[in-house]
Amino acid sequence: MSCTIAIALKLPIYLDHHATTPVDERVLEAMLPYFSARFGNAASRSHSFGWEAERAVERARALVAALVGAATPTEIVFTSGATEADNLAVKGVAELHRERGGHIVTTGIEHTAVLDTCRQLERQGFAVTYLPVPPTGVVDAQAVRQAITDRTLLVSVMLANGEVGSIQPIAAIGSLTRERGVLLHCDAAQGLGHVPLGVREAGVDLCSLSAHKIYGPKGVGALYVRRSHPRVVLAPQIHGGGHELGLRSGTLNVPGIVGFGRACELMAEQGREEAARLAALRDGLVETITAALEDVRINGTMQPRLPGNANLSFACVEAEALIMALKDDVALSSGSACSSQSTEPSHVLRALGLDDAAAHSSIRFGLGRFTTEEEADHVAARVIAQVQRLRRMSPLYEMYRRGSGREPTAS
């Protein structure tokens, strides 16, 4: 039975799912009792309130462990998010294993939580290699091999990039780090549930996760820490009551953890299907825009790519001006949420070789679980209209067309 009643779109449409996602109703429902009726402290060992909270946390731990393919739930250490997990992984390895060497290998397109942590370690005397990344946005596993030295402690490469959608060859890198006896950390905050990842098979030793990128609540995440073959030992970065096997002290965020567990369970159930739907919706959006507009460049390779992600540069259009012109229709971002506070071009786009002008004319589209086809169509139509309008007003664009040997556009 088909229903053709047109339902008015609710505007603005949210297309910034790499910055954060809305909490799924089913996640919220699972969390609610743990704010009030079941408010116990999971560390209280002497009464039912504590036991109930602890049971809920352990159920969630098993669900998170299952999604990443951990060998046991004890390999999951809950944190306040992926930023803290990245800090714990990188600093935790560096601090404890310094005598074995002081070298870390990472890439130029990591999240700032990894890059800024590495810069801090450099100030403390560690050496860090930031691998260059080609315009596809995909790191070359052979470049990782060449960068590893006898002094390398850790390689840190993300699963998927939230700006340009590139997916990294983690399993290939994992077999290299295995061979060399170097630990591998993977920030999987983007791509978790959509991009296949089994930490054991991929040879990942440490893996950062975040709930709010997968329709869970903000302020909760986890670090997967391998407990066998090899057993990874870390220096804790937060000291206190000895929670989380001593790796991360602090009273557990029980409602948040319950929500994270439920979000992982939903991803395990529907993540594959959702990825296919989002990729098709995203491809349609890109095709509509590139068919209607000239001088649009797609940043990062389309295959493989994070479903739901597109990143386009519109020649001679200021991304900020375009975003403001579209703000009543669609919520978009010109870079990662962290760098959108500054006017510096995104470090990821720069690492891919974009010049200032191209980086400043780039927009990220982030489709999500609740994005509909009608919404994607509306966004495409509005983007096309606003790019045309801004270009008509731009003397630069006319020069650009002439410079490339073509007539100025009539539109």
Ligand SMILES: *Cc1c(COP(=O)(O)O)cnc(C)c1O
């Ligand atoms: C969002 C994100 C983070 C930060 O996660 P928080 O849970 O917000 O601290 C880290 N790495 C990547 C790749 C991310 O996308």
